[in-house]
Amino acid sequence: MNATDPPSTPPPPPQAQAQAQAQQAPGPTEAPPTEADPPGIEAAPAAVAAADQRCGLIAIVGKPNVGKSTLLNALVGQKISITSRKAQTTRHRITGIRTRGATQFVFVDTPGFQTRHNTALNKSLNKTVLGAVGDVDLVLFVVEAGSFTLADAKVLSLLKPGIPALLVANKLDEVHRRGEIAPWLRDMQQRHDFAEFVPMSAKSAKDIERLFGIVAKYLPQQPWSYEQDELTDRSEKFLASETVREKLFRFTGDELPYTSTVVIDKFEEEPSPKHGRMVRIAATIIVERDSHKAMVIGDKGEKLKRIGTEARQELEKLLSAKVFIEIWVKVRTGWADDEARVRSFGYE
Numbered sequence: 001m002n003a004t005d006p007p008s009t010p011p012p013p014p015q016a017q018a019q020a021q022a023q024q025a026p027g028p029t030e031a032p033p034t035e036a037d038p039p040g041i042e043a044a045p046a047a048v049a050a051a052d053q054r055c056g057l058i059a060i061v062g063k064p065n066v067g068k069s070t071l072l073n074a075l076v077g078q079k080i081s082i083t084s085r086k087a088q089t090t091r092h093r094i095t096g097i098r099t100r101g102a103t104q105f106v107f108v109d110t111p112g113f114q115t116r117h118n119t120a121l122n123k124s125l126n127k128t129v130l131g132a133v134g135d136v137d138l139v140l141f142v143v144e145a146g147s148f149t150l151a152d153a154k155v156l157s158l159l160k161p162g163i164p165a166l167l168v169a170n171k172l173d174e175v176h177r178r179g180e181i182a183p184w185l186r187d188m189q190q191r192h193d194f195a196e197f198v199p200m201s202a203k204s205a206k207d208i209e210r211l212f213g214i215v216a217k218y219l220p221q222q223p224w225s226y227e228q229d230e231l232t233d234r235s236e237k238f239l240a241s242e243t244v245r246e247k248l249f250r251f252t253g254d255e256l257p258y259t260s261t262v263v264i265d266k267f268e269e270e271p272s273p274k275h276g277r278m279v280r281i282a283a284t285i286i287v288e289r290d291s292h293k294a295m296v297i298g299d300k301g302e303k304l305k306r307i308g309t310e311a312r313q314e315l316e317k318l319l320s321a322k323v324f325i326e327i328w329v330k331v332r333t334g335w336a337d338d339e340a341r342v343r344s345f346g347y348e
Contacts, residue, residue, distance in 0.1 A: 099224065105215060
């Protein structure tokens with residue numbers, strides 16, 4: 001396809017091909033977002049002297065699918081962490097950065113602590129969680145408001161003494177009987193000596209603003225660790241992988257096991273007189289079975305095409321560039337149980 005011409009609708013790739021390539025499609029109107037937009041990035045404030053600066057590391061922890069990544073994206077003001085209705089989608093320790101006035105907030109979004117399936121992948125994920133909670137200034141322990149399960153209890157047991165923790169009771173908008181929250185909070189105080197309770201919804205800009213004010217009190221007075229306008233310490237290549245993986249899980253739902261992953265084979269930037277910046281990406285979706293591969297490709301390649309199109313549209317906004325992306329699907333049986341292969345795919 002000519003990069004300078006508007007793309008025409010290509011024929012779908014045949015199902016029988018060993019490799020399936022996601023086709024480009026024009027990116028007109030996207031479906032309206034299902035979540036409220038996070039608060040925008042503020043205009044750059046006046047320079048702040050190093051002696052007046054505050055900076056601290058904040059870990060966001062909780063069981064899978066309690067809204068940790070949605071919270072991180074709202075706090076940073078831009079999407080940097082994968083969000084999906086499917087549990088266990090965050091795989092890496094992702095740092096999000098937000099500088100407001102004299103205070104720099106450095107957030108760490110961790111995988112949900114894995115309590116089932118003792119695979120090499122899950123051991124890697126849990127090691128990431130343990131490393132995060134022991135090396136921060138503050139912990140945001142995220143639970144669903146009004147709920148506390150055995151999985152929540154296992155994560156709570158990881159919190160280290162001496163590090164203040166806030167109880168973030170997320171998804172408050174989904175609680176219909178607000179009168180039940182007060183006794184639930186009293187019960188939670190018996191479980192752990194939380195510094196403060198923050199009932200909230202990560203979708204509410206007002207609640208996010210309130211959380212910033214609470215968190216700032218716990219951060220030490222010290223120079224910033226990052227430049228004022230930085231949003232994450234992760235590379236664009238990593239964000240491309242996360243974006244493709246999010247679309248993969250979003251369009252396959254609970255059918256596809258969470259052990260599927262995405263590897264970026266090529267990430268090349270080249271100048272473009274027409275677009276200013278152009279990025280070519282080649283990605284491979286790794287699955288464990290041939291049946292999973294067929295599921296990802298879909299009938300006549302339509303599902304894979306949709307994954308590629310949605311990923312491209314989002315990456316063009318994220319990277320401020322024209323993006324061309326190719327996606328293949330490959331089977332690697334048992335990769336999640338193979339420590340060497342888990343490491344080769346970028347896990348710690």
